[in-house]
Amino acid sequence: MMNPCRSIFLMLMLMLLSVSVQAATYPVDDRGTNVHQPIVRTKWLSNVPTRHANSAITGVVVVDVQLDTSDWKGKPGKIYMLLAPASASGPIQASWTTQSEVLLPGNLESGQRVLVYDGAIESDQLRDTLTMTLRADGNRVLRPEIINFTFEIDIP
Amino acid sequence: MFKFRKSCRLILLMAAVPVAPAYSYAVTITAGPRAIYLQVGNGTFTGTFNGGGTPGTNTTVNLVTVTVPAAQVGNGTAQTMTTNSTTTASFLDNFTFCTVPAQVYIGGYFRLPGTTGTATLTVNTPATLTTTGSTIPFTKISWVSSGIGDTGVQAIPTGTFSGGTQTLTTFPVNTWRESCHAFSYLNDQVVGSGTYTGRATYTLSAP
Numbered sequence: 214m215m216n217p218c219r220s221i222f223l224m225l226m227l228m229l230l231s232v233s234v235q236a237a238t239y240p241v242d243d244r245g246t247n248v249h250q251p252i253v254r255t256k257w258l259s260n261v262p263t264r265h266a267n268s269a270i271t272g273v274v275v276v277d278v279q280l281d282t283s284d285w286k287g288k289p290g291k292i293y294m295l296l297a298p299a300s301a302s303g304p305i306q307a308s309w310t311t312q313s314e315v316l317l318p319g320n321l322e323s324g325q326r327v328l329v330y331d332g333a334i335e336s337d338q339l340r341d342t343l344t345m346t347l348r349a350d351g352n353r354v355l356r357p358e359i360i361n362f363t364f365e366i367d368i369p
Numbered sequence: 370m371f372k373f374r375k376s377c378r379l380i381l382l383m384a385a386v387p388v389a390p391a392y393s394y395a396v397t398i399t400a401g402p403r404a405i406y407l408q409v410g411n412g413t414f415t416g417t418f419n420g421g422g423t424p425g426t427n428t429t430v431n432l433v434t435v436t437v438p439a440a441q442v443g444n445g446t447a448q449t450m451t452t453n454s455t456t457t458a459s460f461l462d463n464f465t466f467c468t469v470p471a472q473v474y475i476g477g478y479f480r481l482p483g484t485t486g487t488a489t490l491t492v493n494t495p496a497t498l499t500t501t502g503s504t505i506p507f508t509k510i511s512w513v514s515s516g517i518g519d520t521g522v523q524a525i526p527t528g529t530f531s532g533g534t535q536t537l538t539t540f541p542v543n544t545w546r547e548s549c550h551a552f553s554y555l556n557d558q559v560v561g562s563g564t565y566t567g568r569a570t571y572t573l574s575a576p
Binding site for chain 1: 391392393394395396397398399400401402404418419421422423424478480482483484542543544545
């Protein structure tokens with residue numbers, strides 16, 4: 214009869230093994246990312262606050278994205294950028310273009326994720342520069358608002 | 370027994386491995402910039418407020434004057450004053466709101482992030498209008514507030530200068546307010562001949 218402790222050990226090993234080959238979503242290390250002037254001064258979309266005018270504020274920020282993809286090198290994957298859920302200041306919209314076209318241009322809103330890379334992971338790092346326009350409701354953003362972006366990868 | 374303990378320690382270590390770290394990058398957006406616009410007499414505005422135009426700067430200081438005929442000096446008959454302001458149309462919507470030279474246009478707005486708050490419109494005058502060797506109290510000058518097509522209470526109401534700083538009205542946030550002021554000199558005291566001058570300075574201040 215097998216030692217019970219050894220049985221548990223084997224079961225856990227099997228679970229870990231099965232996890233590593235199953236489709237799964239993993240956070241992507243973006244610690245190499247650099248935000249140029251991370252405090253973004255906004256301006257009103259409409260010069261004056263008429264009843265009919267849009268109360269949106271906008272600002273532009275440039276982000277040098279660097280993603281560590283070494284764990285998935287040689288595998289196909291889909292990388293998504295996520296914007297944290299909305300705070301009391303209301304939803305934030307972000308839209309961006311990319312300089313190197315390594316990542317996809319796009320847009321997303323608070324609480325959403327959007328595809329920025331789809332294909333084989335061929336290098337240890339993915340790099341691109343995003344020129345990002347942020348938009349929020351100026352009547353709800355009453356003080357500086359921190360917006361967090363994250364990346365995650367789906368491995369099939 | 371020793372082996373069992375050793376294996377279980379290993380199990381605990383293995384079970385602790387798959388904890389995903391969290392990464393993110395952050396951007397901070399500031400609140401929308403505050404803005405304020407006040408026009409007394411001539412002003413500058415590209416487009417209109419309702420059309421989403423852009424306010425400009427105009428440094429003109431307009432005059433309001435009256436020449437009292439010698440035979441009427443101090444007779445108690447109020448003298449209508451006129452202005453060199455040429456503003457008749459409102460930058461709110463380009464509607465012809467004031468008449469010149471009888472009226473001085475006063476209007477503007479202020480903007481804050483959010484939907485609450487008020488700005489305060491004040492006017493400051495010295496105690497007197499002066500000429501060499503003589504004065505006239507500023508309290509001798511009044512105005513009547515109106516506007517073409519307006520039927521209700523004026524945004525900047527009728528009044529009389531106090532010879533100091535006085536509050537005229539408040540502006541709600543993100544809203545245009547305007548009136549046309551027709552000034553008059555009370556003319557109830559005999560004063561010496563001369564050109565009496567004094568400046569009224571209007572200030573719109575927001576928190």
